[in-house]
Amino acid sequence: MKKQTGTKSEELRNFEAAEAAPIFGSVQSREDIIMKKLHKDPVPAELAYRLIKDELMDEGNARQNLATFCQTYMEPEATKLMSETMEKNAIDKSEYPETAELETSCVNILADLWNAPDQDRVMGTSTVGSSEACMLGGMAMKFRWREHAEKNGIDVKAKKPNLVISSGFQVCWEKFCVYWDIEMREVPVDEKHLRINTDVVMDYVDEYTIGIVGILGITYTGKFDDIKVLDELVSEYNRKNNSKLVIHVDGASGAMFVPFVNPELAWDFRLKNVVSINTSGHKYGLVYPGVGWILWKDKKYLPEELIFDVSYLGGHMPTMAINFSRSASQIIGQYYNFYRYGFNGYKEIHERTKEAAMTIAKAVEATGLFDMYNDGENIPIVCYKLKEEADVEWTLYDLADRLQMKGWQVPAYPLPKNLDKVVVQRFVCRADLGQNLADALVRDFNECLDELSKARILYHDKGDIHTHGFTH
Numbered sequence: 001m002k003k004q005t006g007t008k009s010e011e012l013r014n015f016e017a018a019e020a021a022p023i024f025g026s027v028q029s030r031e032d033i034i035m036k037k038l039h040k041d042p043v044p045a046e047l048a049y050r051l052i053k054d055e056l057m058d059e060g061n062a063r064q065n066l067a068t069f070c071q072t073y074m075e076p077e078a079t080k081l082m083s084e085t086m087e088k089n090a091i092d093k094s095e096y097p098e099t100a101e102l103e104t105s106c107v108n109i110l111a112d113l114w115n116a117p118d119q120d121r122v123m124g125t126s127t128v129g130s131s132e133a134c135m136l137g138g139m140a141m142k143f144r145w146r147e148h149a150e151k152n153g154i155d156v157k158a159k160k161p162n163l164v165i166s167s168g169f170q171v172c173w174e175k176f177c178v179y180w181d182i183e184m185r186e187v188p189v190d191e192k193h194l195r196i197n198t199d200v201v202m203d204y205v206d207e208y209t210i211g212i213v214g215i216l217g218i219t220y221t222g223k224f225d226d227i228k229v230l231d232e233l234v235s236e237y238n239r240k241n242n243s244k245l246v247i248h249v250d251g252a253s254g255a256m257f258v259p260f261v262n263p264e265l266a267w268d269f270r271l272k273n274v275v276s277i278n279t280s281g282h283k284y285g286l287v288y289p290g291v292g293w294i295l296w297k298d299k300k301y302l303p304e305e306l307i308f309d310v311s312y313l314g315g316h317m318p319t320m321a322i323n324f325s326r327s328a329s330q331i332i333g334q335y336y337n338f339y340r341y342g343f344n345g346y347k348e349i350h351e352r353t354k355e356a357a358m359t360i361a362k363a364v365e366a367t368g369l370f371d372m373y374n375d376g377e378n379i380p381i382v383c384y385k386l387k388e389e390a391d392v393e394w395t396l397y398d399l400a401d402r403l404q405m406k407g408w409q410v411p412a413y414p415l416p417k418n419l420d421k422v423v424v425q426r427f428v429c430r431a432d433l434g435q436n437l438a439d440a441l442v443r444d445f446n447e448c449l450d451e452l453s454k455a456r457i458l459y460h461d462k463g464d465i466h467t468h469g470f471t472h
């Protein structure tokens with residue numbers, strides 16, 4: 001047997017040699033870094049950093065990714081704070097009580113922004129994003145419905161409970177319905193009703209309805225459901241039927257935008273039947289992914305079965321998230337933004353983002369080629385389709401390709417069911433799309449149109465409808 005004490009092992013000598021080797025002269029730089037199984041020996045940290053970073057280099061510049069609502073810029077101080085707190089586990093509330101305090105403070109801030117009538121009665125939590133928050137909101141509605149239904153002598157096993165929502169829903173609601181065995185009743189959108197059709201929505205409701213979801217910022221077009229009218233309809237329904245139907249607002253994108261830019265719009269806890277709201281802190285809350293929030297206006301809307309008491313981390317802490325462990329750094333990043341920007345900081349940022357979106361929308365409209373679905377007025381989304389009478393050879397998919405050649409990632413995709421013959425394109429403008437970048441985008445957009453009008457080879461068939469680019 002070889003004696004190792006006091007002498008360097010061959011592995012260690014190899015490792016040191018690798019560490020001394022120039023990065024681009026190293027063995028590893030000659031090999032594919034994508035592994036199917038672990039390689040045997042460690043790789044020096046600097047080499048690993050460089051090679052993995054390089055691997056990720058050609059996948060597009062996040063700042064030019066206008067497909068996503070998710071934040072792509074935070075201040076260096078926020079990033080520093082977040083990277084210095086990544087090791088804190090958000091669930092260890094007894095171990096990190098100050099972090100838990102910041103989370104509670106964020107819930108209080110949101111309760112205030114969303115006009116909760118009594119802050120002391122609000123319940124809320126951070127989540128990984130809106131998807132988890134929607135699951136929690138949906139489950140609370142389901143449990144609450146079952147309790148009331150049983151009290152009222154309804155046979156809860158006779159039929160599946162249902163959820164009423166516009167067909168412009170985000171996929172997380174479909175997941176919720178599949179995972180929790182709920183019938184999803186979709187109120188179809190049409191050209192006249194690109195948001196929930198309040199003329200017919202109540203036809204979808206019956207005594208098995210756990211609730212109605214109003215969307216503040218439909219993912220496809222950025223349009224807002226008319227939650228005030230929905231609330232009136234629900235009040236009338238409850239009066240006539242002696243029932244307790246409720247509304248959950250999916251404010252993934254709008255709930256952190258509207259309170260700053262259009263505080264008069266009544267969509268939140270001011271409305272009687274709105275009992276819970278979710279949002280994505282990583283969208284217009286201006287935090288990197290993933291953080292979301294859900295709040296219930298009153299404890300009574302969050303059934304006790306959904307609150308778990310965790311004692312094995314030391315102390316007793318109620319928790320209501322689906323997820324268990326995750327880094328607290330996103331919550332800390334959210335708190336940093338709230339503390340740093342204050343109300344007026346958010347307002348300034350959002351108003352400027354809205355101006356950038358409206359600049360882009362005007363330029364798109366000025367070409368005379370497009371019908372606008374959203375001009376950036378409610379949330380900073382620009383969404384349009386090609387005019388039916390537009391005399392062009394190319395499609396929005398070709399335009400998406402052209403824009404991508406200039407680095408801009410802008411999806412083209414069909415609208416939801418019933419309108420799925422209509423292909424739209426959408427720019428999601430975020431805080432880091434300043435006026436200069438918006439002007440550059442407009443220049444590139446016009447150049448792309450010019451290039452397309454002269455192009456000899458177009459790739460996408462005019463009749464072909466599919467999703468091009470990532471939309472979420």
Ligand SMILES: Cc1ncc(COP(=O)(O)O)c(C=O)c1O
Nearest residue numbers: 129130131170219250252280472
């Ligand atoms: C209306 C709506 N709800 C829910 C979600 C899911 O959000 P998250 O990505 O935070 O899970 C989105 C995402 O775009 C959305 O637009």
